[in-house]
Amino acid sequence: MSQDLFEAARAAMQHSHSPYSKFKVGAALRDENGRIHAGCNIENVAFPEGLCAEATAIAHLIMSGARQITEVAVSADRLDLVAPCGGCRQKLAEFAAPQTRVWLCNAAGPQTSFTVGELLPVAFATDSLG
Numbered sequence: 001m002s003q004d005l006f007e008a009a010r011a012a013m014q015h016s017h018s019p020y021s022k023f024k025v026g027a028a029l030r031d032e033n034g035r036i037h038a039g040c041n042i043e044n045v046a047f048p049e050g051l052c053a054e055a056t057a058i059a060h061l062i063m064s065g066a067r068q069i070t071e072v073a074v075s076a077d078r079l080d081l082v083a084p085c086g087g088c089r090q091k092l093a094e095f096a097a098p099q100t101r102v103w104l105c106n107a108a109g110p111q112t113s114f115t116v117g118e119l120l121p122v123a124f125a126t127d128s129l130g
């Protein structure tokens with residue numbers, strides 16, 4: 001995984017609004033044109049209204065006009081490695097191929113990776129709608 005995606009996830013993490021969990025998360029996505037879109041978690045006093053870092057990054061990617069996620073990096077400040085939650089696995093799968101790689105990073109850099117298909121096997125996908 002390239003350094004720029006890792007650095008974008010770590011930089012995004014610094015923008016986290018997480019006064020309730022005090023758990024900062026940053027995510028960075030590469031699109032089909034090689035451009036990077038980043039996001040942080042944005043919590044809300046009405047807890048379920050919060051956004052995960054991955055969701056914020058996906059919103060940036062879509063609003064830029066891109067449609068495809070080709071690589072993902074996620075990082076948190078208080079846990080060595082953070083894996084995307086179940087809802088974010090579904091959100092990532094909407095715009096990524098099953099082979100797309102998701103890198104789990106700590107402060108030192110990317111440590112391990114899984115494909116979107118490994119994170120969300122037997123996904124509910126577009127073809128599920130018939």
Ligand code: THU
Nearest residue numbers: 021023025041052053083084085
């Ligand atoms: N969180 C993310 O932003 N991404 C993940 O992949 C896991 C969890 C956030 C949601 C919430 O703001 C905080 O981490 C604690 O769950």
